[in-house]
Every structure is written in C-alpha cells, then in structure tokens.
Amino acid sequence: MPSWPMNQWYVAAYSADIEAGLFARTICGEPLVFYRTAQGEVVALADRCVHRRYPLSLSHLEDDRVICGYHGFTYDQRGQCVAAPGQKRIPRTARVPAFTVVEQDSLVWVWIGDRDRADAELVPRAPWLDAAGYTTVRGMEPLKxxxxxxxxxxxxxxxxxxxxxxxIGTPEVAETPITTEVDEEANVVYVSRHMDDAECPPFYATSTGIECRITRWQDIEYHPPCLYLLHSRIAPAGVHPPEDGPDDEAFHVEVVYAITPETEHSTHDFWMVARDFALDDQGVSKFLSEQNRTVVLxxxxxxxVLERVVESEKDDYQELSINIDTGGLAARRLLKKLVEAGTPEPSPVGST
Ligand SMILES: [Fe+2]
Incomplete structure (x- = not known):
C-alpha cells in the first residue's frame, strides 16, 4: 500500500514545463510522459511502451502521437496503439494507460487512481498564480x-x-503561538499566526521597502494531499486590515507549495511566490525568486538529512510533539484518512 492517498489530484508540472516535445516525470510511483497537442491540451500517458518497455519520453511526437523510439509502436492521446511495425493488425491489448489531466491556475494536475473517479471540480484552486494584479516567481526542487x-x-x-x-525567520515567528482549525468536511487544515509587532525579515524588507517593525500574518490553508497555501500579510506595525473595504496599506504575498510524491523516498517540491505589489519590478522578482529558492534549499x-534519520530508526521510535505541532498533526490525521479512503477494498475471500 503506498503511503500517499490514491484517487487524488497531484500537481505534475507547471503549464510552462509542457510545451513542445515530451516531458517525463514520475508522480506517485508512476513514470509518466506528458505532451501538449496541437490543440493545446495536455496528455499524460504511462512512460513505458507496451512492447518492450522502452520509455516513451525518449521517443518522438508526430501529429499528436508518440512514436516509440525503439520499434516504432505509435500511440494516440488515449494511449491506444494505432501502428506497429511489420503488421496491419494491432493487438487489442496494445495500449498504455492514459491519465486524466486538468490544467488550472498555471498548474498541470494529474489524477492518480481510478480514472472513473476523477472529478475536475475537486481540483483545489490557487488563482493568484495566473491572475491579473499578481506577479509570480516559481521553481521546483527535488527532495530526497x-x-x-x-x-x-x-x-x-x-x-x-x-x-x-x-x-524569512525572525524571533517572533517561533515566539508567537498558533491557532489550528480543521474543516473535516472540506478536508482543509488552517493554521494561523498573527504577529502584531515583529521584526521585518530581509525577504519582506527588501521586496516591500518597509524599514520599520511590522504586523505579519501567516494564514495557512493546507488542502491534503498536495496543495499548501500561505496567505502572508505584511504592513507597518499598527496598520490593521479595515473592517470592510480593501486592505490597501498591506502587502500581500501568496506563497504556494505543491507537495507531490515522486517515490516513497522522494518528493517534487514545487514552490511559488505571488505578490500584489511591485508587479513589474524585475529586481523584486529576481530577489524574491533567489531568496525563496535559497529558503527552499x-x-x-x-x-x-531527516529522511536518512527516519529510514535508519527503529519502528518503535516515539517522537515528541508540542503546541507548535497541532497543524502538522492535523495534517497527518487527514492524510491517514485519505490514504485509508483511497485504498481499494480487499476482494472477498474465495472470489476470482
Ligand atoms: Fe522552511
């Protein structure tokens, strides 16, 4: 049984990653090949020719079809083999699995699980990533x-x-208690930390130009398993959001992560930083991009390091959790529930 929930949407790539040509990425243990058709649709197929297992990602595209680089087996966008060398009759079993894809908010989501259960309405949103009024920098770091x-x-x-x-760290982050809420029905964990009088870390001081102390709000929304949103609000200390109307005196940064398992011991760490200020300032974009990448690294x-520690420890190791862990523990609980819900029922004894 995999440790990640099945029958879920996972971010596979950024839209910009999939343009001309074939793009390979393993998602939840499934080696996949992605490409974009002439009509602009993203296709995801299992990255393994049905014939001799050659990776389709090492093949080539012609008229929206993948032609295997080993023997020329040719697949359409549904994964059906439509041509094989040396014979007219194509075996019915000559097909590779096709995966359901949704492209939204500049992200390419893939459904991992039973194809019939894929519901595009359930893909969580991160609208800032390609909305007017925001500028986004982004990257992806492989995590072992x-x-x-x-x-x-x-x-x-x-x-x-x-x-x-x-x-991005200052003493107040660790000193300020958090509040944690869980929406069981919507399957979301909320963690908030509101700092009313905090040091302004370089990440925000340089990007916003604020030189004084700040109010700094961190409001996290985690949509298990994949999407993590950190709504960050920065303003000079003493400036609070108005009861109604726009929060014009604050700077807003939407920090988005997509947490996509690659294998049981590796993860695709997608990171994005969207801001609602200095929209056309290339210097701010460069700064935030470099800073955030450094932080992610x-x-x-x-x-x-922790992965190696966890791998080497005995099964009965008991970690200690304190108040700061309420969000993480809630996330683990929801993930466990999703893993259990996504696991196929065992076949009745004696069934064939
Ligand atoms: Fe961190």
Missing part, C-alpha cells in the same frame, strides 16, 4: 525525502526562526 516530511515542515513555520534566520538540505 518522503512527502510527509515536507508536510510537517510547511505546517510548522516556527522553524523559520532557526532554519531560515536572515531570510535550506529545507531540502534539512529534510534530506
């Missing part, structure tokens, strides 16, 4: 650690003070 370690990391931002000091280095 299980996806659960990244979920733990992102749900507890008190680590910013220690792991990301000098970038600090996490990657720590989680890669």
């Amino acid at each position: 650690a299980r996806y659960g370690l990244l979920v733990d990391n992102l749900l507890d931002l008190s680590h910013e003070t220690y792991l990301h000091g000098g970038y 600090q996490d990657v280095a720590a989680l890669d």
